[in-house]
Amino acid sequence: MNAETAPATAPGPSAAAGRPPVRAATSADAGAITRMRSAYVLSAPLTDDWLRLSTDELAPRLTPQGDARAFVVDAPDGTMAACALGLISPVLPAPAYPRGRAARVQIAATRPEFRRRGYARAVVTALLDHLADVEDVTLFELHTSPEAAPLYRELGFNGNPALMRMTRHRQPADTGAVPRAQPVSTWVPPQVYADSLPRAAAYVCLYVTDEDDRPLQLHSVYSPGHPWHMIGGAMDLGERPWDAVVRECGEETGMTAVGPPRLLATVFGVPRAQRPYSTLQLIFDGGRLTAEQIRGITLNPREHDEVRVLSLAEWEALMPARDFVRLRAVEEARRTGVAAYIDTWGNA
Structure with missing residues (x-):
């Protein structure tokens, strides 16, 4: 998730209202949200094929029957200026989250020319409020950058140094057709590499x-x-x-x-x-x-x-x-x- 660090250079749609005009996203916003994720969240942009696949995957989930909820701020030209996407999932209940419903903030992104206007705070706050008040979510999770962490702490998120985030990716089967004398280095996303380091x-x-x-x-x-x-x-x-x-x-x-x-x-x-x-x-x-x-x-x-x-x-x-x-x-x-x-x- 990106931090709002770039200076603003273009007029914002909230100038008249005094605050960002946030709206709930629909299936029609799936493509724009996917492109925001590709450009400002992922460590490497998605190819056209992956953009289409991700859009097709997200669109039906952004319906009342789906498990995705998103809020966005539109730019004056009708494109998307900022967005926040959460995915809802069931978990075993516990005293801290008795409803057994969890949500992960999957995306929070703002285009560089619209940063430092409170858009990220606005869309994330709207998302969290909706998930808590409407979807009955009581457990919220996210992964964030050091630059964006202060915002999430202000919104009630707390880190735990005793917990370690670990990931596992299924590796393709080795055909054995070309034996290698030495291991070959492979590129991994920066966040995956960072998560593998000792704390x-x-x-x-x-x-x-x-x-x-x-x-x-x-x-x-x-x-x-x-x-x-x-x-x-x-x-x-x-x-x-x-x-x-x-x-x-x-x-x-x-x-x-x-x-x-x-x-x-x-x-x-x-x-x-x-x-x-x-x-x-x-x-x-x-x-x-x-x-x-x-x-x-x-x-x-x-x-x-x-x-x-x-x-x-x-x-x-x-x-x-x-x-x-x-x-x-x-x-x-x-x-x-x-x-x-x-x-x-x-x-x-």
Whole structure:
């Protein structure tokens, strides 16, 4: 599904009404929806034969008796400016979706010249409202790009890092007529390749000391297993590491991190039963703070309730062994100028 990122260049049909004029699609819209999918959703455009096949498949499903529902915005010339298509399917009921009816948002697309006008939000909202209010759907699913994810989060969708999307395509039978000495690489769509990669959560930290090189850490109010933290946290979707450092530093201490970025350590954590994904931490040098700067730190009480500056020996007595290994490696990296690499985080 495309993100509405391109600047608008043509007048829109909603100028007079103040909002996009959304309408329900019919079987007659199947061809235009199929072409929108080909041009703006799929990783490679469909051939004419596949366009005809997809249109013939979709048209009867866009009827009251079918399982497809779509909403569109028309361009001034009568062509399609934006569309959203959902497919309804039965599922076994559960407390979270007692009706046993699910829907997948299959397509959400806007032509580039009509983006940044709220068309995607309008057609997707109309689709979701119809599916919930008229079709009695209680489970909604979709796959999205990082650029479009904020819109879907605003509409109530949530991602789950513990779930992995997996796909399986039936391969054509090998005739064996031409034996191959080496495997031959085949092209796969970018999304299929991305879904095959291992999942990892990304974090950033800022290593800060006082003028005597004693590490500064914050006491967590929510993580008894890791009671003392460096400044930092999880990266947001699409965020650059140093931008995440600046954001986390401001949120947790009220200070502004000043670059240029200098990486001290990379820390890899293996998956665990309670965290079925890897973690990757990037730890940057935050420099040395004066006593006055340290006194001026303002903590976020929802995350931390104390800031301390101690020697390494004093920190060792307060921290789990695996946490202190990381702290000591980061201190050595700053002192020696050689970046640290740790791949045993979370093993204990």
